[in-house]
Structure formats: structure tokens, C-alpha cells
Amino acid sequence: MDKLVLETLARDVWSLTLQHIWIVFVAAASATVLGVLLGIAGTRSPAVRRYSIGFANITQTIPSLAMFGFLIPIPLIGGIGPRVAILSLILYALLPILRNTITGILSVEPAVRESAVAMGMTDRQLLRYVELPLAAPTILAGIRTATVATIGTATIAAAIGAGGLGVLIFRGLASVDTLQILAGAVPAALLALLADGGMALLERRFRVER
């Protein structure tokens, strides 16, 4: 194969990988902030818990291409480009983070919570000194699941012009060019493995033996 073609492809892979990482980072970080805050609110109010989990559950059932379709015509947030892609990636990533935050906090041993409250911790102190540190491994596990899934789903975002490694996959599909498909798929898979391994390490650091 032509050297020039390969060089161009390599440059594309590099810049699209960076773009991919950026999309995933923005989406996962936003979903983390949103999911953890909503999760904390959910542990304080059963109504918030029920509705937020219900909402996040429904978003999971919408196929990603259909989700892009739904969001594009919405004014302000819609349109072609990374904005819609990132928004729908946030919606997908929300459920595991939200659910794990709630599970993690609610599974703090009742005696530990009770004694902390009885010794005079305010609700904020309870959250900061007891609930969040003890729930951290569970919350991180949720963020990890969400991030890995987002790296995969983000390839589809190229369909609405968001960029990322999906561009190579779609281009390869259109021109029946296996090399192009692999040039998109392999880095995406490597990114997923890397994110998974890195977050597993982080998770282990926070695990507390009982």
C-alpha cells in the first residue's frame, strides 16, 4: 500500500483518538457529577430515588441511533455535532453511576451510620466522613462501567458528525475497507481496556477492609 495513504491514516487515527478521548471525558465527567449528586439526593428522598432511577432506566432502553434522532430536532441542545452526541452519552452513562451511588451509600452498615449520627454529625459531615468514603469503591465501579460503555457508544456518535474514532469505522464500512474499520475499532478497544484497568486500580485504593 501507498506510504502516503498510511501516513495520512496514522495522522487521522491520532487526531480522532484525541477527539474521542475528549468526547468520552466530557460525557463521563458530566455524568459522574450529575449521577453522584442525584444519587446523594436519592438517598435522602425516596421520591427522588424512584423518579431518577426510573428516568435513567428508560434512557437505557432507547437505541443510541434513535436517541440521536430524538435529540437533533430539539432547539438549543439539538443540531448536528458533538453537543447532541455528548448529551446522549451522558444520559447513557447516568444509570450505572446513579445506581451505584445509591447502593453504595445505602449499604453503609446501619450501626456505623447510627453511631455517627448519635455522636453529633450533621448530615453533611455524615456524607463527607462516613457515607462517601465507604461508598467510594462502589461509586467508582459505576463510573468505570459507565466510562467503558461510553468509549464504545461514542463510536456511533460519528454518525451525527461528532467526530471521534467512529469516523474511521463508518468510512471503512462505506468503502468496504477493513484497514480503516480496524484503524477505528482497535484504538477504541484499547482505550476501553486502558480506562477499565486504570479505574480498577483506583477502585482498589479506596476499598476498605472490614
Next chain:
Amino acid sequence: MAFLSFRHVVCRRGDRNVLEDVSFDVDEGETLVLLGRSGSGKTTALRLVNRLIEYDSGEILFEGNDLRSLDPIALRRRIGYVIQEVGLLPHWTIAQNVALVPMLQRWPREKTEQRVRELLKQVSLPPEEYSERHPRELSGGQRQRIGVARALAGNPSLLLFDEPFGALDPVTRRDMQRQFLQLREQYRTPAVFVTHDVVEAMALGTRIGVLDGGRLELIAPPEEFTGASTPVARAFLDTLPGRSLRN
């Protein structure tokens, strides 16, 4: 005036009265033991005091003030609380666990560290050896000693104990009871102590209140309690060692 008073306290859960018209006083330096079977309302009575639950009618006075007029957070920091499961924070060291209330009260570091060392010595766990350990590295009895040290750390005005030694083996339990009496000698902090163990009640209580079905059946010092004729008190006294199961 009594340090803590219950006056005709009623507490409902659903349509059931968990406590019905309960009145008693706890004076300075006194240990009131609430003795009762499971479901008698003794734990409920205890949890009303630090406002983990609220009562429906009647009145509770803490140093003469209506309990409901006090800020619950500030109130709890003045009340030591020890429960059977201990509830130490698993991710904190022993020293951090003991220093919980001083930390919440923002004591200066020097003062806190000194207090923690002093308390660890008092509960017979040498600070050099135990300060930096975590709760999981301790035995059940040692953990409860830390539970007691934590309750005492903020110089509380009142102590609440909810079957603190119930999960310990008999030898360790005896040991803890002995230590309890020593600490009381030293601190003279008024205490309410919930148990279903009549031996423990007689050993530790300056007065014993018998709760049954949410009602206070009897309240008497141990000497009088031994001769009590009320049904639940009798039933408890019948469980004392030496009373035959066959009759």
C-alpha cells in the same frame, strides 16, 4: 433537680404505643438500668434521649430544659452513646475513632491527642500499640472498649448504653462490667443503661427500671428489686443463677 426526666412520655409507631406514659428521673452520678424483654420499649426510651426518634406526647427534660427546645446536633455531642454493634468507622484508625466528638467540636490538636492517649490507657489499650490500628484488627471486646472511649472523649454530660456488652463472651463481659464500674467511679457521669440481663442490671444499676409492653412496671434500687413482687420483675429474678428450671 433531676438531670434527666421523663414525664408521661408516649411514643407511637403506627397505631401501637411503643412507650406508654413512662415517667422517671435520672440524677447526677446515677446509673439507671432499663431492664426489659425484646420489644419492651427500652431501646426506644434510650433513643428518645438523643433524639434519634421523637416522642408523641409527654415531656422529656434535659438539665431542666425541654428536650425539643435544644438543638439536636449540639445535644448529641454532649451525650455519649454506646451500642451493641459498636459502629466504629471502619476506614478510620482507633485514634481517629476515639477523637470523633473532639474533632466535631474542633478541639485543638494537642488537647485531642492527649485526651485520646488518656482514654486508651483508661480502657486498657496502650496507645503506642493501638492508636494507629483499624477496627478490623481488634477483637469484639477491644472494639467495645473503643466504643466506650469514644463515648467518653467529648466529656459528655450523659451516657447512653444500649446492651453494650450483649454480644461479648461471658468472661469478656464480666471484664467490661468491672471496667464500667471503675470508669463510673472516676467520671460520675449520669447514665441510662439498657439491658435484658438481670445480673448485669443488678451489678451496674444504682436503680433498675423494669419495662414491659411500653410501660414502666417498677423502678427500684437493686436491694429492693430483689424482693420485687411485680410479674415481669419476678420473671427476670427467676432467671438468676441458682434458680432451678424444674420446679
